[in-house]
């Protein structure tokens with residue numbers, strides 16, 4: 591059997607089209623242009639390329655992008671002051687501080703300083719608490735992107751056994767929580783596996799839907815997947831590729847060629863989950879501009 595590809599680029603383009611429409615309506619009806627402040631501290635190449643992609647996506651969708659690139663020597667105090675300024679700026683509806691931050695800055699203190707009504711990354715304790723309680727909030731972008739991929743590919747999560755491999759604050763914990771909520775794209779039975787799980791394959795083989803978010807290539811091989819399972823690969827590992835112009839290529843956590851022989855549907859890397867993350871950030875920025883999350 592050969593799996594159907596879940597095309598994140600296509601689904602992402604569809605959602606961005608829906609957002610353009612909403613942005614135009616917001617502008618006509620209420621004179622509001624959604625604004626996103628993006629803050630990058632330091633020169634990490636992967637972060638720089640994410641931030642550039644976010645800025646471009648804003649411009650293409652009709653969102654005002656306020657770009658703040660600060661040196662790696664920026665102090666925590668200076669960063670907190672900038673966040674306070676953006677919290678009070680009426681042109682800014684969403685604030686995103688690119689992670690990871692330099693080691694001298696306390697990431698949790700910075701995230702907590704973002705006003706809850708502007709927390710478009712959905713990483714603050716308030717946003718994550720609301721997510722867990724099933725209250726309206728900004729859903730973290732990659733987890734929400736995964737739910738949208740499943741919904742728009744007509745994958746039924748209701749009563750399904752979903753196995754999540756990885757327990758990060760950014761992906762594993764929030765996506766597991768979304769999947770068991772009483773909501774569309776929820777109502778699943780969820781198992782979370784991680785570094786300390788004994789006999790990982792014992793669990794992954796039971797998954798109707800397998801979500802790989804471990805951050806390591808070759809985490810999921812063909813023998814670990816039940817025939818007919820839906821496989822979502824969140825991995826974006828840079829592996830050396832001397833022949834490619836950049837000297838590296840992106841590889842997921844899943845051995846795509848062999849797993850696609852047994853899965854029913856699968857996301858590729860790149861072009862699966864990746865494009866959805868920025869799209870759901872745009873979605874959250876529009877949601878923030880509507881003023882419905884306080």
Ligand code: GUN
Nearest residue numbers: 686687688689690711731
């Ligand atoms: N670093 C890697 N992914 C993300 C993300 O979704 N948001 C932020 N702020 N930083 C990241």
